[in-house]
Amino acid sequence: MQWAYPSLIWRVEGAxxxxxxxxxxxxHPTVTRFVLDCLAEYNANATFFCVGEQIEKHPTIFEEIKAAGxxxxxxxxxxxNGWKTPTDEYLKDFEATERxxxxxxxxxxxxKITPSQRKRIGQESKIVIYNKLSADFDKNISAEQCLQNVIGKGLVAGDIVLFHDSLKAEDRLRYALPKTLSYIYNQGLTVAPLRYELFS
Ligand SMILES: [Zn+2]
Known part of the structure; x- marks a missing residue:
């Protein structure tokens, strides 16, 4: 019954x-602002996986993300946490943000997502994970380690990199993001946003 459980996406094939x-x-008003400024220096467009309640708290910066492309x-x-949330409740939470x-x-x-949540959400949406985890949220690692988590083994076309525009990640993000962007463009690679059509 493989068809009933849409695959999780870890990288973009064919990039x-x-x-x-x-x-x-x-x-987040200041951390997202920092990210937008870094991206703008390279004319780069990225993807922001937003939390609905953060959008409601900070609508202006949310609009700015979209306006910048x-x-x-x-x-x-x-x-x-999908493992701790009944599917109906999880879906309501999903739908409130999808709006x-x-x-x-x-x-x-x-x-963390259960098979039934994955099946329901996967009917309409693409479920995108990542293959390069910066671990910028981890206060026990250095900013340099965070950078190495992303570029240490090289980046290639199609890689999906995870950072966080959150206060928890800010110290490491401020160090690692500009260096990651510089690394990408020095390698002759570029930065692009995810789109549903990439996976259909
Ligand atoms: Zn999260």
Missing amino acids: SKEVFLTFDDGP HVVANHTFHHV LTKTKLFRPPYG
């Missing part, structure tokens, strides 16, 4: 030179 930077848990995507309304983001791209918080 020629695009790396996909993604930012989870925002928007980035893609906004769904990371639930309350950053819920705001509308791009049919979803990333489950903590990567």
